[in-house]
């Protein structure tokens with residue numbers, strides 16, 4: 001069985017390599033061996049070491065040299081005086097599966113300096129993985145992509161509509177096999193979203209079995225844990241248990257403490273993680289730079305008693321009150337969008353609890369859910385997480401995001417957390433956006449400025465870079481990111497997309 005699996009895996013690998021760099025595509029984007037020289041920039045190589053002034057030469061899709069270089073005859077030169085040159089930013093938690101088809105230029109992504117965006121976190125993924133990889137290979141975007149195998153997606157493949165229960169040992173075995181298959185097809189790891197409907201019914205054993213499949217392929221486990229609120233500590237312990245028993249590196253998705261009872265407890269949370277790390281657990285986390293999350297209306301009620309006034313009242317109280325919850329989208333009643341639960345309740349002359357239950361019922365009747373933004377984190381916790389060396393920057397946004405993080409994450413960290421608040425140094429922030437996610441992904445030739453690495457590059461102005469997207473205008477583009485190159489091709493230049501789509505699918 002192992003033999004045949006390996007044969008299949010090799011042929012799929014060969015296929016995927018062809019897809020990620022077909023000859024026709026190479027001819028179109030790298031017509032010759034011409035070079036570009038970037039002069040006078042401050043280089044941050046991605047590892048966190050201090051800036052150095054050096055020139056960088058690009059040949060084709062790679063970095064050809066770094067140092068004291070002068071222009072060759074006829075060579076294209078970019079004068080980057082006053083700018084920082086860094087590896088392109090790697091967003092390890094990005095939701096652009098739909099957006100890649102509707103908007104492959106992804107202005108909101110490349111304008112931030114994102115050159116690679118990892119898709120299908122939180123447990124939902126395309127299926128089968130190989131079809132998606134093939135489709136994306138034929139329809140390149142401006143930036144590179146990679147994809148997780150989704151735990152909930154695989155669970156549904158095996159359990160169908162009968163998922164509201166713990167799986168049997170036979171079902172677990174089937175899920176582990178499918179995770180194995182997805183990894184063979186090119187997934188870079190397993191993602192889970194244990195606060196969401198399908199994933200929430202799984203038990204720890206199921207997750208360990210699937211994580212083992214991913215680990216056997218050198219993948220990692222990206223997890224939106226079971227609870228980011230009152231039971232955030234229990235959920236963290238389950239995650240650590242999965243990491244230890246499956247021997248798998250983890251990326252704790254969008255680390256946060258999201259209810260009143262756990263506010264201010266970041267240092268305790270960090271201590272639990274530090275203990276696990278000191279035992280050898282390979283634990284990294286990512287964190288988006290906002291005090292508000294974006295999800296669906298049901299996630300706030302952990303016991304799933306969505307129509308039980310007591311459960312709902314507790315849930316709303318835990319978030320800090322009904323004014324902390326804003327509806328961003330609701331198909332059955334578009335007039336709710338843009339308003340807080342407190343406002344909608346008072347308009348309808350109902351209590352916030354009654355209003356919540358009404359929205360749930362309206363959603364269930366239309367087989368949909370309200371999308372909400374919850375303002376329920378506090379700055380001191382976000383700051384404490386950002387200051388940990390094992391915390392990466394990631395957006396949890398993507399093309400068309402209703403949350404400002406979709407267009408603002410990376411410039412926001414550079415402009416607000418580094419320049420204005422001095423929470424961390426600029427080179428450390430860049431490390432969190434480049435070599436640290438590359439390390440989690442197992443990539444040695446991206447996320448770093450070194451000879452031979454892919455020329456995924458960003459040039460930004462450290463004095464002006466900042467986000468402009470807001471909850472009212474989530475698509476507004478940031479400023480200060482001057483040029484972005486993906487695989488040696490300019491995709492973003494002086495406030496505009498160039499129209500080039502040199503992104504590839506990066507497979508495990």
Ligand SMILES: [Zn+2]
Nearest residue numbers: 122224253254
């Ligand atoms: Zn999530």
